[in-house]
Amino acid sequence: MPRASRDPLTHEVVDLIGSVVARYHEEYDRAAATHSLTGAQARVLALIALDPLPMRQIARALRCEPSNVTGIVDRLEARGLVERRPDPSDRRVKVAAATADGTRTAEQLRDSLDFAREPLAALSRADRTTLRDLLQRMIGEHSDA
């Protein structure tokens, strides 16, 4: 049976997705650097700015070991963007939450993500709808993250 990756059309699409991935990261890291944040720090800040999360769950969302989150949150906390709060219902748990300053930074971060604007601006509303539907079907029901 022929491999999809051997199909020229699929190969083109995979290459394009590779370009999208590269572009996504460039823009994300550049936006993060604007605030003197690393990519990982920006991701954690953006995540808990939505709502506070226990360290463990941050690790799950980032798909990394919990021990790594300690350092990332340490550095965010040292800059006053994040704070650790005790969980009254389980004193083992520490909930990481964005401070007012962190929330503001997260908002600026999101706004400065040109990726949302510039590349997609080349597409009409109908095109974006088509793209959304195709990507949805491609990604499938990953209700995971």
Add this chain to the structure above:
Amino acid sequence: MPRASRDPLTHEVVDLIGSVVARYHEEYDRAAATHSLTGAQARVLALIALDPLPMRQIARALRCEPSNVTGIVDRLEARGLVERRPDPSDRRVKVAAATADGTRTAEQLRDSLDFAREPLAALSRADRTTLRDLLQRMIGEHSDA
């Protein structure tokens, strides 16, 4: 003027692209790990397996500092996947080339990239053509990389 990122449809598409990026990396890193390679090592190996490249140009392709490439190629060379060759026309230049073993590993790596098959298999040929065209227009003429 309204920001595209505030548009719900664009927001959806950006979120989906985020999922694609995450998925792409998961699969890429997993495929690399199968051969005990890191993501960066796999990228360099895949790059120079196409054709040998001076250290400087590898750095340009990876958009990182040339000093980093030294270490990555060191580790690939230590495993016999890559070798440094002198450039007769300019004795400052060292050209990194995949060995026979490295070329084979690069091929296996490409074949084991399920990303090409599984998610795109959900799309018909017509869908993939549409997706290709949309992504092409979105990425634009980045003849750079």
Add this chain to the structure above:
DNA sequence: TATTGTTATACTCTATAACTATA
């Protein structure tokens, strides 16, 4: 002088394993 590649240094991210305090 400018360029190529390397070295030295420091920081961050990453996984693993051992530790603590709770449960």
Add this chain to the structure above:
DNA sequence: TATAGTTATAGAGTATAACAATA
């Protein structure tokens, strides 16, 4: 015992600056 978070450790990627060899 099991779990949440941390610490300790080691390896890898990254940028910066200084260096040797060559242009």
